[in-house]
Each structure stands twice: as C-alpha cells, then as structure tokens.
Amino acid sequence: MTKIFDVPLYAYQRSLDQDASVPVRHPVLIIGAGPVGLTTAIDLAQLGVPVVVLDDNDRVVTGSRAICFAKRPLEILDRLGCGQQMVDHGVGWSKGKVFFDDRPVYDFNLTDEPGHKRPAFINLQQYTFERLLVEQIREMQSAGAPIEIRGCNKVEAIGQHYDHVAIELDTPEGSYTLEADWLIACDGANSPTRRMLGLDFDGQVFEDNFLIADVVMQANFPTERWFWFDPPFNRGQSALLHKQPENVWRIDLQLGRDIDKEREKRPENVIPRLKAMLGEHVEFTLDWVSIYSFQCCRMERFVHGRTIFAGDSAHQVSPFGARGANSGLQDADNLAWKLHLVLSGKAPNSLIDSYNIERAQAADENILNSTRSTEFITPKSDMSRLLRDAVLDLSAHHAFARPLVNSGRLSTPCTYDSSPLISADALAAPALTRPGSPCPDAPIGTGHLLDHLGNQFILLTIDADAPDHLEECGVTALRLALSVRDDPTLTLKRQYLGDCPSGVYLIRPDQHVAARRDTFDERHFRAALRRATGKE
Amino acid sequence: MSDALTLAANFEDADAFFAALTEAHDGLTRAESDALNARLIFVLANHIGDTRALTDAITAAKSAGTPA
Numbered sequence: 001m002t003k004i005f006d007v008p009l010y011a012y013q014r015s016l017d018q019d020a021s022v023p024v025r026h027p028v029l030i031i032g033a034g035p036v037g038l039t040t041a042i043d044l045a046q047l048g049v050p051v052v053v054l055d056d057n058d059r060v061v062t063g064s065r066a067i068c069f070a071k072r073p074l075e076i077l078d079r080l081g082c083g084q085q086m087v088d089h090g091v092g093w094s095k096g097k098v099f100f101d102d103r104p105v106y107d108f109n110l111t112d113e114p115g116h117k118r119p120a121f122i123n124l125q126q127y128t129f130e131r132l133l134v135e136q137i138r139e140m141q142s143a144g145a146p147i148e149i150r151g152c153n154k155v156e157a158i159g160q161h162y163d164h165v166a167i168e169l170d171t172p173e174g175s176y177t178l179e180a181d182w183l184i185a186c187d188g189a190n191s192p193t194r195r196m197l198g199l200d201f202d203g204q205v206f207e208d209n210f211l212i213a214d215v216v217m218q219a220n221f222p223t224e225r226w227f228w229f230d231p232p233f234n235r236g237q238s239a240l241l242h243k244q245p246e247n248v249w250r251i252d253l254q255l256g257r258d259i260d261k262e263r264e265k266r267p268e269n270v271i272p273r274l275k276a277m278l279g280e281h282v283e284f285t286l287d288w289v290s291i292y293s294f295q296c297c298r299m300e301r302f303v304h305g306r307t308i309f310a311g312d313s314a315h316q317v318s319p320f321g322a323r324g325a326n327s328g329l330q331d332a333d334n335l336a337w338k339l340h341l342v343l344s345g346k347a348p349n350s351l352i353d354s355y356n357i358e359r360a361q362a363a364d365e366n367i368l369n370s371t372r373s374t375e376f377i378t379p380k381s382d383m384s385r386l387l388r389d390a391v392l393d394l395s396a397h398h399a400f401a402r403p404l405v406n407s408g409r410l411s412t413p414c415t416y417d418s419s420p421l422i423s424a425d426a427l428a429a430p431a432l433t434r435p436g437s438p439c440p441d442a443p444i445g446t447g448h449l450l451d452h453l454g455n456q457f458i459l460l461t462i463d464a465d466a467p468d469h470l471e472e473c474g475v476t477a478l479r480l481a482l483s484v485r486d487d488p489t490l491t492l493k494r495q496y497l498g499d500c501p502s503g504v505y506l507i508r509p510d511q512h513v514a515a516r517r518d519t520f521d522e523r524h525f526r527a528a529l530r531r532a533t534g535k536e
Numbered sequence: 537m538s539d540a541l542t543l544a545a546n547f548e549d550a551d552a553f554f555a556a557l558t559e560a561h562d563g564l565t566r567a568e569s570d571a572l573n574a575r576l577i578f579v580l581a582n583h584i585g586d587t588r589a590l591t592d593a594i595t596a597a598k599s600a601g602t603p604a
Contacts, residue, residue: 390574400582 036311037186043336050146058151068322090122115491191313203297320408351534
C-alpha cells in the first residue's frame with residue numbers, strides 16, 4: 001500500500017523566478033511546509049498578502065508525529081476554513097486513564113465546554129493534517145489566491161539586510177536567489193535558518209529516550225489516553241497508548257538513558273516490547289518507529305531583523321501535553337494579521353515586536369508545563385521518584401492527590417496579560433474574557449460566536465450601542481451587535497458579562513480580546529485600536 | 537518568610553504525635569519508611585494548601601538542616 005508520505009504532494013516545478021535576471025522580491029517567504037508554515041501561509045493569503053512557501057522536500061512528513069490537536073488550534077483552523085475537515089478526519093477523545101504498576105489509579109474526563117463548537121481535543125496524524133492544509137491551498141490557488149508552495153527548494157544561504165532578506169535556494173535545476181520583505185522560518189526544531197544565522201537555542205536537555213511506534217491493529221481499546229507509570233511490561237519506565245484515525249495507535253515507551261538507538265529501533269526488538277504491552281495474541285503491524293529524546297528550549301528572541309521564527313524553530317517542548325504543534329499554530333495566528341497590517345502600511349514595523357513578546361510568554365508557559373511533566377514522568381533522582389510514587393499511590397485512594405499526577409498538562413491557549421497591545425480592563429466581567437484572552441466560544445442563533453469574528457478587528461457589543469464600524473489610522477473594526485437573548489443557554493452572558501448589564505469588546509483578528517468596557521466610548525476604543533496595532 | 541506559616545508551638549499533644557509517627561514506621565523496611573514519609577508529606581501539605589505557607593515550610597525545613 002502506498003502511504004501518503006511516499007507521494008510527492010508539491011513536486012518540484014520550475015518557477016519563473018529562477019529565470020529572472022535580478023532576484024525577485026516577495027512580500028513574505030516562508031521556509032518549511034509543516035503545520036506552522038502552511039497555516040501561516042493560508043492565513044496571510046486570505047488576508048491578501050502574496051506568500052511563497054519553500055520546502056526542501058516535496059511531501060508530508062513520515063510518521064504520525066504531532067497527533068493531538070487542541071480546541072484553540074481547531075478554532076484557528078475554523079477561521080481559516082479548514083477546521084471541519086480536520087474534525088471530520090480526526091477522532092475525538094476526552095477521557096484518559098492513569099495506571100501505576102499494574103493497577104488503574106484514576107480516570108479523567110476533559111469534558112467539552114457547553115456551547116463551544118469544538119471539542120477539547122482531536123487526534124489526527126500530522127501527515128493527514130498537512131495533506132488537508134495543502135488541499136486547502138490548492139483550492140485557494142484555483143480561486144486565484146496569491147499562495148504558492150515550492151517543493152525541493154532548499155535554502156542554502158541567508159543574507160539579512162536592513163529592509164529585506166536575501167536567500168539562496170538550491171533546486172534540482174540549480175540554484176537561484178530570492179528576496180523577501182519578511183522571511184518566516186518554520187523549519188522545525190533543528191531549524192537550518194537558525195543555524196545559518198548563528199542564533200541561540202537554549203534550555204534544558206533531557207537524557208531519557210523514548211520509543212515511538214505507530215501500530216495498526218483491530219483492537220477494542222477505547223478511544224482514550226492511557227498512561228502508565230512503571231508498568232510490569234516496561235518496568236521502571238512509562239508508557240502511553242493513544243488512538244489515531246484508521247485503526248492506527250500511537251505507543252510511546254520510555255527506554256531510559258544510554259541505549260543503543262539503532263538496535264532498539266529494529267523490529268525484532270520493538271515487536272517483543274509491544275507484545276508485552278498489548279498481549280501476546282493481539283495482531284498488529286508496525287507502521288512507523290522512531291526513537292527520540294527531547295529538550296525544552298527557546299530562542300531568546302523570535303524576531304531577528306526581517307527574519308521571524310515560528311513554531312518549533314523558535315521554541316521546543318517535550319511531547320507531554322501536546323504543546324508543540326498546538327503552540328506553533330498559535331504563533332501563526334498571532335503573526336499573520338500583524339504582518340498583514342505592517343505590509344499594507346497600516347501599522348509600524350514595531351508591531352512585529354509584539355509577536356515576540358506575546359509568543360515568548362506563551363513559549364515560557366509551554367516550557368514550564370512541559371518541563372514539569374517531564375520531571376514527573378522521568379524522575380531525575382531517587383528522591384524525585386520516591387515523591388512521584390508517593391503521589392501515585394495516594395492518587396488511587398484520595399482525590400486530593402490527583403491534581404499532583406502529571407502525565408502531561410494538555411495545551412491551553414495563552415492570555416497575553418503583559419502585552420503592550422492590550423488596554424486596561426474597564427469591565428467588571430469574568431477574568432476568562434479579560435483583555436489578552438482568546439475569545440471563548442458561545443452558541444449564537446444556529447451557529448457559534450467565533451464563526452462571526454473572521455480575521456479582522458471586531459467591535460462586539462452585547463446589549464450596548466456603537467457605530468457600525470470604527471476606523472482609526474486606516475484600521476477598521478466592524479461592529480458585531482449581539483444581545484444576551486441571542487444565546488438562550490446564557491453562555492455568552494456567563495463568559496462575557498457576568499453580572500454586568502452590557503459590554504463592548506474590541507477583538508483582534510486573532511480573536512484575542514484587546515479591550516473591553518461597559519459601554520461604547522469613542523475616545524476609549526479609538527485609543528484601544530491604536531494600541532492594538534502598535535501605535536500607542 | 538511571610539506570616540503564613542505557624543512556627544510557634546502548635547501541637548495539642550507533641551509527645552503523642554512523635555510516638556504515633558515513630559510507631560507508624562515500626563517493622564517497615566527503609567524503602568517502605570521513605571515511601572510512608574513521602575505520602576505523609578503530601579497528606580499534610582494538602583491539608584495546609586496555602587502556597588505561601590508551604591513555600592515557607594520548605595524554607596524552614598531546609599534552613600533547620602544547617603547549624604543554627
């Protein structure tokens with residue numbers, strides 16, 4: 001059977017740029033056609049910014065890799081028009097079990113928020129995720145959108161200039177040079193761009209190795225996340241079992257330190273390990289095997305002149321908590337609208353600095369959470385293990401100990417509390433929707449709130465008056481007039497008003513709250529709009 | 537140190553607690569005793585709950601391990 005990752009999806013094609021006598025200048029070039037690069041490209045092109053994605057390969061990744069996609073990234077994909085495809089192809093899950101030794105110690109259920117369109121999580125292989133994004137790009141191209149993917153275009157050199165970046169590309173037909181007003185490096189944790197520019201990537205390196213296997217089997221395990229600490233079949237280590245679409249299961253087995261990676265990767269060594277876990281008589285085939293160790297690192301700055309880093313190239317976390325791809329998609333979400341405003345002359349270049357500030361805050365949150373999970377899963381000393389095991393023993397008997405069990409703190413979006421773009425809170429509504437927060441969803445009529453927000457500034461009024469639009473320094477916020485009566489479940493009221501009789505929210509194109517107040521005040525919201533676009 | 541942690545004597549019956557704690561370890565191996573102590577720390581810590589008190593407790597315990 002031919003697998004998706006064996007098929008060229010964006011085969012090399014000669015570009016007219018390769019025959020140009022002087023290097024062609026593009027507004028935005030993106031390096032890397034992974035989830036982050038493709039998402040950023042789609043977002044920019046939908047905003048009308050011409051964009052070219054360059055990839056040294058011509059197909060999706062090998063192996064399932066990122067498999068858990070959280071609610072907020074699904075909402076971002078909804079904004080880009082491909083959330084439903086992802087959900088349709090994925091498997092939803094909300095339940096998990098934790099085992100210690102040979103016994104279950106507790107269950108959890110990430111119940112979906114009532115009134116939210118998207119579930120807490122879906123599982124979907126990264127190769128399917130990337131394929132669906134490429135299909136979306138093909139559709140956009142048919143409709144005339146300014147978006148292009150160039151396969152087998154490998155970046156060989158990068159020259160940084162004060163107002164552009166020049167890059168030299170190697171192709172099957174020789175090399176050529178391109179220029180970009182802005183270059184976005186979405187080229188992964190081992191980012192060649194970062195290396196070529198000689199930039200730092202510091203943090204904590206973990207020594208434990210993990211075997212990761214995609215197994216195809218007809219098994220009647222439920223669609224739940226099962227995590228084992230110190231199981232009989234992998235003594236002293238941990239294990240994870242998680243369902244993917246099409247009868248593929250993800251298995252992670254901790255192998256410890258100082259192992260022979262090549263030896264452990266061989267099927268004759270992998271299969272007995274899996275049989276010990278799944279049972280001698282369970283029939284399965286191995287789809288993909290890899291051995292990884294990981295680090296929690298970030299660049300000190302994600303913006304260097306006209307080169308911007310997004311996703312794993314900027315920050316890397318351990319896999320526990322699904323904070324890699326999910327945070328990368330939120331990088332894309334944060335960056336695209338800012339770059340669009342800067343390129344169209346509606347915001348100063350300094351707006352890009354806020355990308356660095358906001359996403360660095362998110363990276364720090366993700367690194368903190370994933371480092372703590374890693375320390376719990378792979379205790380670094382005898383005493384760490386003793387304390388960890390004490391928590392696990394207690395958790396089987398007492399609910400109070402369960403919050404201490406850390407098999408991964410699952411990805412949640414960042415609230416940009418310290419961002420220079422947000423205005424002081426002027427509404428006594430719940431903290432959930434304070435300035436900096438991602439807008440929580442709510443049912444509105446037959447649809448949902450987030451579907452009404454789109455990719456521009458919105459002035460959301462709830463039982464309050466305001467003009468139909470507010471234009472300030474070339475940026476327009478469109479009014480979305482709602483009433484608490486539009487949502488009989490009162491989710492809108494509960495999240496956005498609390499006990500307040502009315503509220504006005506300025507919402508950014510990435511659906512984060514920029515400012516809020518009880519009623520519309522023109523001066524207040526004009527200042528908020530200037531601040532949200534880097535002009536205050 | 538904040539004022540969240542009580543370091544003034546607070547036991548209703550100090551001798552009885554000490555006796556109960558040592559008795560709980562009777563017959564246990566070193567590993568079992570270590571595990572019991574660890575579980576006990578978490579039970580007590582949860583009862584306290586307050587982050588400042590717990591942080592101060594760690595500081596107080598650490599500093600008492602060095603000569604006064």
